[in-house]
Amino acid sequence: MAVWLLTGFLSFLFLLEGTVLQELAPQAWGLPVVWIPQLVASGVIILSLYRGRKSGLRFGLCFGLLHDVVYGQAVGIYAFSTAATGYTAGLISRQFFSGPGVALLATGLCQAFHLLLSFGWFRLFNITELPWMEALIFHILPSVLINIVVAYPVYRGVRWMIRRTHPRSVQLFD
Amino acid sequence: MISRLFANRRLFVILLSVILLTVSVGMTRGEREEVTWVEAGVKNTHAWLSGWIQGPTRLVAGWFDGDTAAVNGSDAGPENVLRLKAEVKRLKQENRRLKEAAGYIERDKKNVITARTVSRSPDRWNDRVVIDRGKVDGIRTDMPVVTDEGLIGRISAATDHMADVQLLTDSGSAPGIAAHVRTGDEEIFGLLEGYDAKKKRLLLKKIPSGAKLKKGQLVVTSGLSDIFPGDLLIGTVDEVKRGDFGVDRMVYVKPAARFERLHYVMVVRDPAKIKLKEHRKKLNSEGEGNGVD
Numbered sequence: 245m246a247v248w249l250l251t252g253f254l255s256f257l258f259l260l261e262g263t264v265l266q267e268l269a270p271q272a273w274g275l276p277v278v279w280i281p282q283l284v285a286s287g288v289i290i291l292s293l294y295r296g297r298k299s300g301l302r303f304g305l306c307f308g309l310l311h312d313v314v315y316g317q318a319v320g321i322y323a324f325s326t327a328a329t330g331y332t333a334g335l336i337s338r339q340f341f342s343g344p345g346v347a348l349l350a351t352g353l354c355q356a357f358h359l360l361l362s363f364g365w366f367r368l369f370n371i372t373e374l375p376w377m378e379a380l381i382f383h384i385l386p387s388v389l390i391n392i393v394v395a396y397p398v399y400r401g402v403r404w405m406i407r408r409t410h411p412r413s414v415q416l417f418d
Numbered sequence: 419m420i421s422r423l424f425a426n427r428r429l430f431v432i433l434l435s436v437i438l439l440t441v442s443v444g445m446t447r448g449e450r451e452e453v454t455w456v457e458a459g460v461k462n463t464h465a466w467l468s469g470w471i472q473g474p475t476r477l478v479a480g481w482f483d484g485d486t487a488a489v490n491g492s493d494a495g496p497e498n499v500l501r502l503k504a505e506v507k508r509l510k511q512e513n514r515r516l517k518e519a520a521g522y523i524e525r526d527k528k529n530v531i532t533a534r535t536v537s538r539s540p541d542r543w544n545d546r547v548v549i550d551r552g553k554v555d556g557i558r559t560d561m562p563v564v565t566d567e568g569l570i571g572r573i574s575a576a577t578d579h580m581a582d583v584q585l586l587t588d589s590g591s592a593p594g595i596a597a598h599v600r601t602g603d604e605e606i607f608g609l610l611e612g613y614d615a616k617k618k619r620l621l622l623k624k625i626p627s628g629a630k631l632k633k634g635q636l637v638v639t640s641g642l643s644d645i646f647p648g649d650l651l652i653g654t655v656d657e658v659k660r661g662d663f664g665v666d667r668m669v670y671v672k673p674a675a676r677f678e679r680l681h682y683v684m685v686v687r688d689p690a691k692i693k694l695k696e697h698r699k700k701l702n703s704e705g706e707g708n709g710v711d
Contacts, residue, residue, distance in 0.1 A: 262537030263472045263536070265540070267475055313460045313461065315546060316544075320439045324439045365439075374615065
């Protein structure tokens, strides 16, 4: 039940990434700063904090693959990166004490990891020729900052869904 | 030793997945004529759903855009009046955009397919736009895509009901586009390869060093190309630099079209080029045995 609810929610976020958020993002208004909306990655990270690293791995793989097929030039890059990010988030959650602040911090860290990893693969396979520094300063840093802010509603959404379906389970993040 | 490797399952899985990644990227990257039916299904569904979401978004974005600056929310009438007003605004906006497109079609008598963009790739490392027309409407890969302002890209993949447009701003390794610089009496040939995101200029490379280039000269697609029809406006010459090889020139081209918020785009069909492509394909398949390339 929770799985279907979460899948639906993440699919909705996935649709938002390519449509609505592309109209709102700073690059649509001609700014040099680029925001890469990664709501699905935030969702995968947060549900991995709640449900464990295996779950994060599975969701990451599925939604990464979806991203690859829909937008990508090469199938596999996002599938690997998002799955790895979900798994890492699950590992990180064991190291810290819990709380919404920590959840958002972990989201930021994992977002940066996800962007760096996917950009690294893109560079390796020569799918992009953007220089490293430019990608870091104009794409990755602003994206991580904005994504942390946007992750809060995603966090609330995921938390609501998990609470609704497992009302009596132990809650790490509150 | 092998048993020890298998004992550490996590390491084994990581290694295996990296290998799988490399294999699948190697198989799917680059130009593909056809996408598999699974991918086509996913892409079609996504394009269809995005089309639903995109409509209301455009309306709201249009308000901020100043398109509908005349909307005054001060007279708060019944709800359906407001809704009708919003509908009228949306239709006006759509009408204006389509008229711009239609005006372009009338000016240049070319066979074009007007399409609505439904989504855009979230990362700008490969800049792609998804449009809501596909093979059923006559779109094939490699067709040029324009707006009423100028060339914006080419079709990189098409399914029955949607197509991917690779924009000129894509930083990836797209095949170069043959282009001409118009310098009054002569046309100087060059290859459009790559985009400088910092300067927001397209790069026109491999221009002979003797060419007399001035700022403001027009850059258009070349009719010599097998794929693209000629005389599609790309932009104007902005800055001339020494090329990569030292013996040629490189030109920064200021693109004529805007790449932000693309709503309606047109796919240009040139029947002659399509015939040429089919003919070439036929020749290739016949000549395979004879070593003709």
